[in-house]
Amino acid sequence: MKKVVYITLSFFAVLLIALVTIPWLFKDRILQKVEQELDASLNARVYFDYDQVSLSALRRFPNISARLGDFGVVGNAPFEADTLVDIGRLEVNFNLFSVLFGDYPELTGIRLEDGNVYVKVLSDGTANYDITYPSEATEDGSPSQFKIGVNRIEVKNLGFIYDDREMDFFMALGALDLQGTGDFTLDVYDMVIKGGGQLVRMDYEGSNYLLDKQLAVDTRVNVDLENMLFSFGDASASLNDFHFGVDGSIALPADGISFDLDFFGKENTFKSLLSLVPGMYTDSFSSLKTSGQMDFKGFVRGIYSDDRFPAFQLGLKVEDGMFQYPDLPKPVRDVSIDLLVDNPSGVVDQTEINLSDFSLKFGDQPISGRVYVQNLVDFDLDGRLVGSLDLAELTSIFPLEGMQLRGNLAIDATAKGRYDSLTNTIPTIQAAMNFANGYVKSVEYPAAIEDIALRSTISNTTGKMNDLVVDVSSVGFKLDGEPVAGSLKIRDLEKLIWDVSVHGVVDLGKLLAIFPQENLIMEGRIQADIDSEGSYADVEAARYDRINVSGLVALNDFFFADADLPQGIRIREAKADFSPRVIQLTKFDSRLGQSPVTATGRLSNYLAYLLGEEGAALVGNLDLQSSSFNVNEWLTTSGEPAGSDQPLQVIDLPRNIDFNMSVEAGEIIYDNLVLKNARGNMALRDGILTFRNFSTNALGGSLGFSGSYNSREIAAPLFDFVFDVNALQIQDAFKTFNTIRIFAPVAEHITGSFTTRFELSGILGQDMMPVLSSLDGKGLVRLAETAIQNSQLIRGITSLTRLNDSANLNLRPFNIQAEIQDGMLKVPPFDLRIWDYEARIQGSTGFDGSISYLVSMQVPAEKFGSQLIGLASGLTGTDLSGTSIPLAINIGGTYGNPRIGLATGDNLEGYLTNMLRSRVSAAGTRVQEQLAAEFQAREDSLRQEIRERAEVVKDSVRAEADRVLDQTKERAAEEVKGLIRGLTRPKP
Template sequence: MKKTIIIILAVFTVLLVALVAVPFIFKDKIIAKVDQKIASAVNAQVYYDYNNISFSVFKRFPHISATLKEFGVIGNPPFQNDTLVHVNNLQVDFNLKSILFGDNPSLTGLHLDGGSMYVKVLGDGRANYDIMYPEEEQEAAEESDFQIGVDLIEIKDFDLIYDDRQLKYFMALGNINMVGSGDFTMDVYDLPLKMEALIADITYEGTNYMRNKKFSGETQMNIDLNQMKFTFGEGNFALNEFLFDLKGFVALPEEDIDFDLVFAGKDNSFKSILSLVPGIYTESFSTLNTAGNMDFKGFLKGKYNEASIPTFDVSLNITDGMFQYPDLPRPVSNINLDMQVINTSGNLDDTKINIPAFNLDFGSNPISGRFLLENLVTYDIDGLLKGKMNLEEMTSIFPIEGMTLKGVLDVNATAKGRYDSIAKIIPMIDAKLLLTDGYVKSAEYPAPIEKLRVNATVLNTTGKMNDFQVDLTAFGFELEDEAINGKLKVNDFALLKWDGAVKGTVDLGKLLKIFPMENVIMEGKVKTDLLTKGSYEDVEKSRFDKLDTRGDVEVTGFYFTSVDFPQGIRIRDAKADFSPDRINLTQFDARVGESPLVASGFLSNYMNFFLKENETLKGQLTLNSTRFNANQWLTESGEADSSDLAVIELPKNIDFNMKVQAAEVLYDNLNLKDVKGSLTLKDGVLNFTDASMSTLGGQMVLNGKYDPRDLSNPKFDFNFNVVNLSIQEAFKSFNTVRILAPIAQHLSGNFSTSMDFSGILGQDMMPILSSLDGKGLMKVLEASLQNSAILEGIASLTKLSDARTLQLKNLALPIEINNGMLNVKPFDLKLWDYQANVQGSTGFDGSINYLVNMQVPAGKFGAQANTLLATISKTEANESTLIPVAISLGGTYSSPKIGLAGGNSLESLLTNALKSRVSSEKENLTAKATEQFKAAEDSLKQELKLKAEILQDSVKKEAEKKVTETKSKALEEAKGLLRGVLGNKAKPVVKPDTTKKEDN
């Protein structure tokens, strides 16, 4: 017996050890097969760390499980900055038998725990999920022997964002949990499915249809892959507390989508539908007292394609509804609603909305009405809204924390008829709105807004546009002995005639305390006395003499700052008077950020601009400042960090002429003095005229333009004249000088230049060096060059004792810049009292390529030349004989490569030059060296031009990416909502892993 037990224990131990060891024995085999499958099928960057892979046979015995942490897929261009999927933990199950005894591992299960997916479809239809190689490429590749036998898929705590910019559809789901089990290898199979998720956002064509709703569902689906048909069986679904059933199928036979779905509420009460109302579905929802019945049902049947939609019929009925918060004295009761939304044609325009009756009581205040919309083409409507609401009583039902409201709001409105702008028909309308004895008191401010009143009537008894009239008889309020009052009448909907006035004073600081805005500081008083009378027809035809708009507006002690405007603006005093054709700014004394600013001028065409589309606001302004810090406006944070600069977009519907004068302007690292000039902003382009300034010890005059109409490719084109600027300061201040004229680092003196200069700006508002083009003449009256690696190299090469310093006088350099290459045309000058000629180029990549031809007396080469002279008999050569020396400069300025052209040594150069004199040979050594230099230079220029084109293309693509990112606000908002609702659960920063182990 004892022996038997020992044998059993031994066998058990061996099996246990084997089960633990098997994963490690076959780890490389499994990983190799996975890598092979990925490489042959996926056209994207798949990242994971070999060391984050573990294996076990105990997680889902008798299957072997491989677990991978931090796994993901990043798309190829144009999606190289988008992570398609990231998974915190991915468990893949394999058939143990296929691992032990076969060559083809069989995949049996997928488990995904934590992560996110971002599906993105561009406007042109390209999608980041399209990462599989085409079938013909997969067939051409080595055939995979990987087997699929999945019978279980499990997803936990996963986020999904679907951003389809072609369909203008956006969906964000969070906290997805799903389990599905079935024989996924079959073409037709049943799939028991459980799922829950947070619906953070669903938006279609700019309209939000659902936000922050909890979804859960459990159903039995039938999957028919042959027909691409998905059938829903019996199941339970819920949105928040609203329960419903869904039956039928969705099929994708070809391009169309076929729907045949029936849905209905299930075991619901009135409280269930309330759970879909965001303001009511809060943490206290479970304590809400409710009563009433609710019935919901509908169907969706037909094809969805570009030409049609499925027909549908959705109805909602509520009877005797009531809800009341336990701690509040009054309920909302007597809630009754009968609503139907129906479409029987499959044409969206034929959709009909019918609410024959609804009513509810806010405490003792009843509200009732009806609404019928026959279609979405002629908009035939028949509506009624009637009710009276005591605001103090309403806040006893829906309290507003820290706020007291009083007053009575009375609404009585009917509308019936058709809207047809061509036939000039509108519904007959009779609507009255009256707010009396309005009172608003905030706990943040001791005094209330009182005597708040609005008396408005909208009337049209015939349905004709010219009989339409709006009469806002009176509106206004008082706040601590300061009042604002006004009136407005509008009639004739076709001509849009108006007659209105507003007069009084409002304290913005007091209003902000009563109605606070997060992270906003505002104070100051606005005093107005305006009368206006006219018609839209007169505006269209610019008959300003028939418009009567007059009065003035005065702003004093104004201050405003916010998160989006951290620099802030303070207006000490500003006055503007109005006339029909213009607004005159007669006074404007302000400080924008830390910069004082005084302005005057006028705006014209303002009526057209505000009342019509595609109109241009015109104006003329004069701006004066004693010290303007432009750096405050170049970054969101207000810090002068060029890495945070962004392209400044200019409005295309503004036509301004501006005269600017500033004693001092701070821009980047420049201090500009006595700045003045004229600027014209038109069609989104800013033009500079005679913009002069003192800087870097000299004077600069600028003419040109800045054109950011293509935000991914903003251009500039300037002509500037510079007089007597410091070479050293220019090197420190201008990046273009540092790159294209690095010799300026060791030059002391001043320079002048007249130059045309154009190119493209990067997204940091800095010039893209490879795009620069220019032409001009640079003049240097006197300069000194010393401590230069080039001079040291020349002195070492030539043994010329005076070559370590250089004095330059009356230098005129004709220069051109093409694709970021500075070309210096051949010019003559004196180098160390030797006649010389210099030519060459400097590239945007810092490379230099120059040729220096000098005529040096033989005696300057010292003992070596004298020895050679002594060996040559019967010669006219002597110490004053000029030796042609051609020096090539390559490499970079800080690390130059210096040599004699043609690869000569100094000894051979001297020997050949002196012998050529003796034998009277006329070979021109200088011309030969120049010819060789130009041949090499042409090759280098072609290489640099190609590099420039590649770089500019790369910069443009990056710029287009940034422009696209600015249009992805909905995406970022959805991500923020997911983070907020889900409790800021941490997500890893996804980056490709480069440590993947190579196959041995």
Template sequence: MKKVILISLGIFVFLLLALVSLPFIFKDKIAERIDREISNSINAQVYFDINKISLSIFKRFPHISATVEELGIIGNPPFQNDTLIHMDKLQVDFNLKSVIFDDYPTLTGVHLDGGSVYIKVLEDGTANYDITYPAEEEAAESNFKMAIDIIRVNDVDLIYDDRQLKYFMALAKVKAEGQGEFTLSQYELPVKAEAFIADITYEGVNYLRNKSFKGETLMNIDMDQMKFGFGEGDFALNDFFFDFGGYIALPEEGVEFDINFGGKDNSFRSILSLVPGMYTESFGSLRTSGTMDFQGYFKGLYSDNTFPSFDIGLNINDGFFQYPDLPRPVSDVNMDVRIKNETANLDNTSVQIPVFNLNFGSNPISGRFILENLVNYDMEGALKGKLNLEELTSIFPIEGMTLKGLLDINATAKGRYDSVAKVIPAIDAQMLLSNGFVRTSEYPSPIEKLNIRATVQNKSGRMNDFLLDLSQFGFELEDEAISGRLKVTDFSLLNWDGAVKGAVDLGKMLAIFPMENIIMEGLVRADLLTKGSYKDVEEGRYNRLDTRGSMEVSKFYFTSSDLPQGVRIHEAKADFSPERINLTKFDSRVGQSPVQATGFLSNYLNFVLKENEVLKGQLSLNSSRFDVNEWMSESSDSEELTVLELPKNIDFSMSVAANEVIYDNMNLKEVKGTLNLKDGVLTFRDAGMRALGGQISLNGTYDPRDLTAPKFDLGVNLANLSIAQAFETLNTVKAFAPVAQHLTGNFNSNLSFSGILGQDMMPILSSLNAKGLLRVAEAAYQNSQLLQGITSLTKLNDTNTIQFRNVSIPIEIKNGIMEVKPFDVRLWDYQANIQGSTGFDGTINYLINMQVPAGRFGAQANALLASISGTEANASTLIPVAISLGGNYNNPRISLAGGNSIENLLATALQSRVRSEKENIEQQVTQQFKAAEDSIKKELHLTSTLGHPKSKTEHFCEFLLTFVQK
């Protein structure tokens, strides 16, 4: 017996050890397989650490589970700045038998634990989830076998932003689990899910916000018919419980619905939990009573031409609620709502609210509303009630706020709205707010004498009989008062006559109505009169419009979490006339930088009141010292830029003048220029500045009308710039002209750039074209590895320093490679010709052809001259020396292009000189160099298109574009 126990225990221990060791045995195999499947299937940037893949046999025995930590997918352009998926943990389960014995593993489960999913669809339908290889481009077919029977999601955030459908959904802390035979064409799927619905908005209308959702149901899946059925289930939004049954199918012509839903064990308390602001921690102590019934259906085909029929009903009887620590309730809540459409045409929707009444404390409010359809808009409605605002705070808890005043509303409407027949419902509505009073604990002085009187009337139902009369509006705050009026007549012409006069202290208003992380103060004074007709606006009769007056702002200050630098306006004045708004004075400080401005806007009424109109204007900006660095946050270096879209309906000119601009490590003096924005294209004219010891001038355009391929065209003139300062300041110089680190002196240049920008606002190197001339008046070049290498190779003396005078260097940039055309220069005392190229990665490839007198080579040349009988060569004979420079500037490869040693080169050259073949040698060397250079350029082009770090010049261009946008 003891022996049997020991044997059994031994077998158990062996099996246990085998189970523990299996993950280690197969870890490399599974990790390599996961990596290969990702590479074969996903055409996007996938990030994860293969060393952070762990395996376990115990998480879901008898399956073996692989867990990957911190895995994510970043989309392809134009979504390269968006993370499609980030998972804190991803667990995939495999059939253990398939891992050990089969050629290909069988996937059995997927578990997502923590992370986020961001789905984005642009207006043109381009989606960031389209990351699989097209059929003709697939790297390899996946050999994973699918036998998934469980999918589990835990604590995942989901954002779905569909700009084509104008649909936005944000869900937080999504939890879901489904178990079923996913590989079958028909199966049952028990599903549990819960989430926090942060926002659901469709076509600008918000439908749900800040609601908790839970649901559990049994789904019936038919993949052959693409039909998804829902059995009995329990669902809840906050405390509102409902059932949901039927099916959703996906035929070719649209989406088919047959859904029934209804309230489940609900009371008036349930519907209150959906009211914004009600579902708080104190909701549990709320006293309620009353009944509620909710039910409806949604049935039919949704397509481009049809809409499902529906019938949604909500009924509330004898509703009551009261917060326990407040003296007054809301009682006698009765409401009957029915929204119905029995056809496939959405225009036939009717809205019926025959009953709506409630009591706010002792103040009754009642109403009704009926809308027959969305074609003729036959309607009838009424709303009547009086509300004591002081009683309102005894019903709803408004901490730290005191309200007073009487609000009286009495409105009726009946009739039809028909814009063609110029018919609107007959309306008789009055609203009166008298002796309004608002005080908060944040500011001791109240807003008082708040009075509003408004009337809307149309007794005949004709548009020309319409009247909106806001005859009184005003309030006082300490010593400041503001008042206004507005009258609108004739609904078709929309004649208006209004005025506003007074002053508002913004600091006091913010104290009464605080906004988080915002500081604002200042005084705004206005005295404006406006009179006109929208009909005159439509027909361009602006001389009939009369808007005039003035507005002043003084001692204004604003700062927020998004604008921590702060903006201060010491004084600003603007005059209004029908033709234009004149900014006569604007004295401000943005951050620590003083800014003054003057200018005007014209066509502003047409721009505001009518579509497709162009706003025109001019602005002059002046600053004694503008510090750009304080507007570049610490995170800005890591934040990806996106293409700046420019408005096409603005025709604006702005002149800029600044005595000094601080940007990064550059101190720019006498900055000036003119920026023009028209038809969505930004033009730079006569932009200039003193910097780097010289003068910089810019002219060019930025054209983002095609957002997928924005263009730029820039002309740059550089005069007397310090070579040393340019190298220290500009990364572009460091990349394209590393030789500048050993040069002293100044240079001039005329360059023209053009090309296409990527979605990160960086030039696409494969599209870059640049051409120009670099002029060096006088410079010294010394103490470099290149010079030391040339000295060592040629045995020439005095080659550690070169003096340049009046050198012109033609350069051209193509595909991220700077090509230097052949140019003549004196190197030391020798005539030379230089040509070659520098890649953006720092690689160099140059040929130097020099003419060196034979006597400069010393004894070795004299010996060779004496050994060649009958020659006319002597110490003054010019020897062609070709030097090839490769590698990179800090680690150059220097060699003789015409021989493997200086001795062989001298012997060959002297003998060729006798035969007059000097020119042939130079031609052969140059041809060989160009052939080798073409090969190197191809390699450089491949690497240059992969991108490069931003240079200071590029950052400066980004600043100019951002400045214009702001």
């Protein structure tokens, strides 16, 4: 007996040792197979931390478990900046016997823990999850070496974002814990899904439908892959405390998505419905006192496709609902809701909405109503809303921490009839709303808003648009003893006849203290005394003499700043007088960010701009003055001056502004350029900013320019300028202008000044810098007496020619006719003297920094000294006095790393020998002409090459612009990612 026990114990000991040691014995093999499979399957960059790799045969026995730490997948362009998968720990399970005895491991389970998955679909349908090679041919042609026998998938503490720009759909889930089980190897199987998480937000076509809800699911789905049919049986889910079930199926035929689903509430009460109300589902929700019953059901049946929509129905009933916050004296009670949304046809416009009953009591104040909409085409309507509300009583029902409210609201409204714009028909309406004895006070500020009052009626007894009257006979309040009062009357929807009046003073700082806004600073006093009568018909017809507008608006000690405008705007004093035709700006003393600005002028067409058809332009004439204006503040996202870490950004100019402005500034700071005594005229019209006759002092000289900045295609804004430059210092210009650094790099070593009239046009990048590959321009550049010092290029020429000339070069005044095409500077032949030698230079510089120049010089023979005497000694009739040796030098490469050589390809000795044998002069002239022709041919070929490269760069610039312009959605996605990262931090 003991022997049997020993044998048994020994067997289990050996088995245990084997289970512990097998993972280490087969670790390299398994990792090798994992890496091979990933490389063969995924067209993406996969990473994981080798130091966090572990294997165990005990953790998931009888499977062997492999864990990878910090696992991630990053797609290729255009998704190289988006991480598809970033998981703290990935666990994959293999059948133990397939590892020990099989040819290929069999994958049986997957577990993802602590991380995020970000699925992104671009507007053209390109998706970042499309990273697998086609199944019939992997990258190296080898088939997958894994067998798939997965029967369990788990995710724990996972974030998931689905960002579909093509459908304009966005969904974010956080802190997901889900388990999916089933025999996934079969064509037909049951999949059981259990778990939950947080639904952070769900948006569709710019509207938010769900926000910050707790999600749970427990369902069984029958999966029929052969017919692409997914059937739900006893499927349960919940949002917060709202539980519902789903029964039916979803199929994926060739022409869309087929729905046959019934949904219904499960064990819900009125409290369950309240859990979906924003702000209600908090930590104290469990202690909320409630009663009442709720019923919820509906269906979706039919095909959803590009041109079809399924039939649907939604019903909701609440009876005897009541809720009361803990420790507050009064409840909301007698809540009754009976809603049916019905569409039996699948035509959305035929949807019928029937809220046959809606009633409740806030304490002792009843509100009741009903509304019936027959369809969504002509909106046949029958509705009623009547009730009263005591705000003091409301605060005893809904807690408003730090806020006191008082006042009485009464409303009685009925509407019945059809809306039809073709016949100018609207429902008949009788409505009255009155608010009296209003009072609002915040604990953050001692002053209160008092005597808040509103009296208004809406009336239309005939159903005709021109019989509608909206009469706000009085509205007003007092803030810290200062009254504001007004009235508004609108009649005849066709002509839109108005009579409006506003009088009073508002302290904006006090108002913001009572109603604080996050990341917003505002202070100052605004005074308005405005009366106006007129009609929209007269605005459209520009009959301004029939419109009465009189009064003034004054602003004092105003300051505004928020997250989008951190620079801040301060207006010490502003006054404007109103008339029907113009607003006269009589005073405007401000500081925009760091820049003081004063202005006077007038605005016209403002009524059409405010009330007219879309696109009506606001016309203005303004005189602007500033002692110092820092443009950089307004071209960066942070409001800080632009620097190495604060790139400029494209300005999108409004299309409906037509301004003419005269500008005077003591200095203007743009990027690293300081313009002194700037003056000129600007015109903004249809998204194009035009500069006329601008003049300024800069860089030791004077600068004048005229031209335009065109932002109508914001992805590739255009500029077109003519510059008049007089005596600008070359060194300062080199340090300031990127175009000079690229196209004239030799300027780094030139001292002196230059004058030019140069035309330049092209595309601006998203950093407001010229796209060099897009530049076109031409002009005559006049250089004053200049000097080139310590130039590597000049040293290269002296080294090649072995002449005793220095690396420094003094140049007499000369002119260069230059032309830029497609980002290539072309310099036609021009003459000058180099070290007192007659010389001719021609060539080009590319936007990529490449240079290609031909330098032809006539060098007196005696300058070569002993180099030439030795070569000439064996020749007869070689009196070289008065003879010049022609040299042609090719310069290529880049300015920083030039390639310099004789254009003939000879070394210096061979070239001089050939020149002597051919008696120099005649042969030299022919050689130089031939070399110039050959150089010109090479230049033509090079220009074509540069042009092709320029198009590639411009395409990439446009792609970058599209990326930058898409950053609004990107920022929104990043904000949600931040929330999810907070939810899915690894739990201790």
